[in-house]
Amino acid sequence: GQQLNQSPQSMFIQEGEDVSMNCTSSSIFNTWLWYKQDPGEGPVLLIALYKAGELTSNGRLTAQFGITRKDSFLNISASIPSDVGIYFCAGSGMESNYQLIWGAGTKLIIKP
Amino acid sequence: EAQVTQNPRYLITVTGKKLTVTCSQNMNHEYMSWYRQDPGLGLRQIYYSMNVEVTDKGDVPEGYKVSRKEKRNFPLILESPSPNQTSLYFCASSFRGTGELFFGEGSRLTVL
Numbered sequence: 001g002q003q004l005n006q007s008p009q010s011m012f013i014q015e016g017e018d019v020s021m022n023c024t025s026s027s028i029f030n031t032w033l034w035y036k037q038d039p040g041e042g043p044v045l046l047i048a049l050y051k052a053g054e055l056t057s058n059g060r061l062t063a064q065f066g067i068t069r070k071d072s073f074l075n076i077s078a079s080i081p082s083d084v085g086i087y088f089c090a091g092s093g094m095e096s097n098y099q100l101i102w103g104a105g106t107k108l109i110i111k112p
Numbered sequence: 113e114a115q116v117t118q119n120p121r122y123l124i125t126v127t128g129k130k131l132t133v134t135c136s137q138n139m140n141h142e143y144m145s146w147y148r149q150d151p152g153l154g155l156r157q158i159y160y161s162m163n164v165e166v167t168d169k170g171d172v173p174e175g176y177k178v179s180r181k182e183k184r185n186f187p188l189i190l191e192s193p194s195p196n197q198t199s200l201y202f203c204a205s206s207f208r209g210t211g212e213l214f215f216g217e218g219s220r221l222t223v224l
Contacts, residue, residue, distance in 0.1 A: 031211050042202050042215030104154040
């Protein structure tokens with residue numbers, strides 16, 4: 001099945017650093033979503049985006065719906081230890097029959 | 113508390129022994145879905161249901177069955193499990209398939 005191109009695959013960061021990750025698609029989407037998965041748990045929705053160009057924040061997290069409707073970005077400012085986990089992007093649109101297409105995830109690791 | 117409940121959380125079984133993973137949600141969601149998560153492959157959709165008695169195949173339906181007789185329940189059935197179905201399984205639900213999914217805590221299945 002189709003999968004989004006999510007990068008980077010993993011990131012080693014120092015506490016306090018800003019983090020950026022992105023997702024690209026070959027299809028146009030109407031919806032972009034960002035989820036976080038903590039170890040041993042199911043993914044939890046962080047941010048939902050429904051309009052091209054939309055920029056939405058949730059605390060230290062900010063996500064953008066790309067104006068081409070084929071990409072999205074997630075930024076985390078001033079990372080803290082509890083930011084560790086796997087971040088997934090997901091998108092949907094007419095070309096996916098409105099089913100979610102998922103990225104493979106970005107694993108965030110805090111350097112000791 | 114709004115939640116998606118899966119059982120069992122952990123299961124070790126043998127090839128060919130039928131098993132069912134139950135999923136129940138208490139949010140009156142119309143849409144429910146099953147995913148499997150494997151290292152490096154992210155989340156792959158197995159089956160989904162838009163409403164009671166309406167189910168459809170996702171990206172990896174082979175070897176699985178589902179049913180949706182009631183709105184709250186969406187069991188995943190493995191009629192004859194095989195080792196390649198060893199995986200972490202997630203049930204998820206949302207209001208009318210908006211993509212804002214609520215995930216269960218996962219069921220880790222090992223088929224020997």
